[in-house]
Amino acid sequence: MTIEKSQDKKKKKLYAQDIKDRLISIFIGIFALLWIFPIAWTLWSSFRPYTEIMKNGVLSPPQELGLFNYEEAISRMELPTYFLNSALITIPAVFLTLLFGSLMAFVVTRYSFKFNVALLLLFTAGNLLPAQLVFIPVFKMYLALGDLVGDRRFLYDNHWGVVLIHVAFQMGFATFVLSSYMKTIPKEISESAMVDGANVFTHFFRVMLPLLRPPLASLAVLMTTWIYNDFFWALVLMSTDKKRPITSALGRLQGEFTTDYNLLAAGAMIAVIPTLIVFFVMRKQFVSGLTLGSTKG
Amino acid sequence: MTTETTAPSTPRRRRFFSKSDKITLGFFIGVPTFLHVALVWFPALATMYLSFTYWTGIDISKIQWAGLANYENIFFNTPIFWDAMRVNTVWLLWFFFIATPLGILLAYQIDREIRGHKFYQSAYYLPVVLSLAVTGIIWNFLLRPDGFVNGLLGLPTSQAISFFGDDRYNIWVIMIMASWRHIGYIMLLYLAGLKAVDAALREAATIDGATEWQTFRKVVFPAMRPVNIIVLVITIIESLRAFDMVYIIYGSSGGLPILGVLVFNNIAGEGASMKGAAYAVILFLLTIVPIIAYLRQQFREDVK
Numbered sequence: 057m058t059i060e061k062s063q064d065k066k067k068k069k070l071y072a073q074d075i076k077d078r079l080i081s082i083f084i085g086i087f088a089l090l091w092i093f094p095i096a097w098t099l100w101s102s103f104r105p106y107t108e109i110m111k112n113g114v115l116s117p118p119q120e121l122g123l124f125n126y127e128e129a130i131s132r133m134e135l136p137t138y139f140l141n142s143a144l145i146t147i148p149a150v151f152l153t154l155l156f157g158s159l160m161a162f163v164v165t166r167y168s169f170k171f172n173v174a175l176l177l178l179f180t181a182g183n184l185l186p187a188q189l190v191f192i193p194v195f196k197m198y199l200a201l202g203d204l205v206g207d208r209r210f211l212y213d214n215h216w217g218v219v220l221i222h223v224a225f226q227m228g229f230a231t232f233v234l235s236s237y238m239k240t241i242p243k244e245i246s247e248s249a250m251v252d253g254a255n256v257f258t259h260f261f262r263v264m265l266p267l268l269r270p271p272l273a274s275l276a277v278l279m280t281t282w283i284y285n286d287f288f289w290a291l292v293l294m295s296t297d298k299k300r301p302i303t304s305a306l307g308r309l310q311g312e313f314t315t316d317y318n319l320l321a322a323g324a325m326i327a328v329i330p331t332l333i334v335f336f337v338m339r340k341q342f343v344s345g346l347t348l349g350s351t352k353g
Numbered sequence: 354m355t356t357e358t359t360a361p362s363t364p365r366r367r368r369f370f371s372k373s374d375k376i377t378l379g380f381f382i383g384v385p386t387f388l389h390v391a392l393v394w395f396p397a398l399a400t401m402y403l404s405f406t407y408w409t410g411i412d413i414s415k416i417q418w419a420g421l422a423n424y425e426n427i428f429f430n431t432p433i434f435w436d437a438m439r440v441n442t443v444w445l446l447w448f449f450f451i452a453t454p455l456g457i458l459l460a461y462q463i464d465r466e467i468r469g470h471k472f473y474q475s476a477y478y479l480p481v482v483l484s485l486a487v488t489g490i491i492w493n494f495l496l497r498p499d500g501f502v503n504g505l506l507g508l509p510t511s512q513a514i515s516f517f518g519d520d521r522y523n524i525w526v527i528m529i530m531a532s533w534r535h536i537g538y539i540m541l542l543y544l545a546g547l548k549a550v551d552a553a554l555r556e557a558a559t560i561d562g563a564t565e566w567q568t569f570r571k572v573v574f575p576a577m578r579p580v581n582i583i584v585l586v587i588t589i590i591e592s593l594r595a596f597d598m599v600y601i602i603y604g605s606s607g608g609l610p611i612l613g614v615l616v617f618n619n620i621a622g623e624g625a626s627m628k629g630a631a632y633a634v635i636l637f638l639l640t641i642v643p644i645i646a647y648l649r650q651q652f653r654e655d656v657k
Binding site: 077078080081084085088089091092094095097098101109110113114115156157159160162163164167173175176177178179180181182184185186188189190191192193194196197220221223224225227228231232255256257260281284285286287288292303304306307310311317320321324327328331332334335339342343344346347 | 397594630633
């Protein structure tokens with residue numbers, strides 16, 4: 057009897073929990089739909105001509121649907137140029153960040169010398185400084201260096217200038233993440249490499265680098281997203297609009313195409329394609345990259 | 354180091370580096386360190402120095418010591434600074450008391466694998482990969498005078514609510530837009546943290562008769578300390594240094610004054626005054642406490 061009773065109670069409790077879970081699920085679900093609505097609406101608008109909306113209102117049923125805004129956006133907004141600019145900044149910046157980050161992490165964790173912790177601290181703290189705190193002197197230095205080599209656009213208004221500042225900043229995060237990962241790799245691997253007579257160069261490129269593949273993949277995806285999405289640096293370190301990456305160019309395009317919002321919608325949708333690839337295809341790397349810094353090792 | 358022979362952690366074999374190895378190692382740390390110091394630390398310190406000077410920004414020999422004049426100017430003669438401080442404070446409080454807890458709550462529910470959790474997770478995570486510039490444009494589609502919301506309210510363009518222009522609405526609209534991204538970000542971080550919490554801990558608490566809320570508050574939350582600190586740092590930094598989204602909507606017009614745009618207006622472009630440097634230092638000092646907390650957390654073991 058008593059056993060039955062308590063089982064009954066348990067059942068009731070489970071049942072109550074089940075209802076509660078369903079309610080929570082519905083509630084979160086409604087919000088989830090609200091969450092994707094702004095993007096869905098922009099996507100929807102990008103298939104419609106703006107003249108139709110001006111005439112019939114935003115909520116009017118569509119009479120004409122198609123990719124015409126996309127064709128126009130590509131040709132009139134010169135999106136291919138801006139995409140190329142984004143690639144010219146993002147690819148070298150990510151590559152150099154990962155290379156320098158893993159070199160630093162390698163030396164700091166595998167060879168003990170006096171300033172190990174201090175260096176790591178310097179890099180990690182540097183990563184947290186606000187960009188605005190750094191901007192004025194960097195700007196002046198870029199101009200001065202340009203004058204020194206006889207070409208004012210040597211770093212300022214040049215994609216290499218933007219690449220360097222990204223590398224300098226993001227390297228701090230990469231070093232920190234990679235060094236905490238490297239601490240989990242057994243020291244014996246390094247020791248046996250050294251006993252076998254491997255020099256430092258071989259030790260890094262042949263032994264350590266292949267072991268770093270998982271965190272490097274995650275960091276690469278995360279860094280690509282961050283640098284591609286950067287707005288500030290390309291805005292302040294470039295004066296020629298045609299050299300700006302797509303994220304920064306969108307600001308100007310928004311001002312220029314106020315007469316045709318749906319064209320802008322198509323432009324914005326094209327601009328998010330690389331990040332959508334990250335979202336759909338490389339989410340595992342992105343999420344683990346994001347959390348690499350938060351959960352040690 | 355005299356303790357080398359006794360310390361158990363030092364390797365038994367003393368390594369001798371060849372000359373070429375020494376050079377390689379020097380390059381390995383020299384190049385990144387130089388770049389980092391030259392483009393991050395040196396400029397940061399230079400800005401701190403410049404904030405106490407007058408300088409038109411052209412001739413280095415013409416830098417003049419100004420003492421606290423730039424700061425006095427900001428604190429006592431620039432009312433817009435206090436307007437911006439007010440907006441950023443609202444932003445911080447909103448993030449701290451509303452957006453961040455919502456992100457945590459969401460992570461907690463999704464971690465329990467409620468029905469549809471995979472789809473929910475993706476939906477909330479989507480805005481995190483978008484740039485803030487694109488976020489600004491997307492929301493403009495909903496909120497501009499001939500946009501979706503005004504259409505839904507049945508208001509013609511001439512009588513439409515100006516969500517970005519009207520002081521009654523603009524700050525809350527910006528808060529919602531910022532949260533759209535922030536909540537997903539916090540959810541992702543917290544979700545990863547929750548996965549690492551030992552399930553046995555929770556079970557033990559439940560068996561002892563703790564309610565769900567008690568279990569979370571007394572067991573799960575304290576176990577998540579490292580993640581909590583990171584979430585706190587991100588909450589403070591993102592709300593005080595916000596720039597991109599507001600700039601893409603208002604430009605430098607100051608339609609909604611925030612510190613990030615104020616700093617930008619004073620440091621970018623020609624005729625930059627060193628008031629901009631002082632602004633940047635203020636921005637930095639406002640976030641220094643969470644930065645130190647984060648560094649202490651991450652380096653606690655190393656320093657010992």
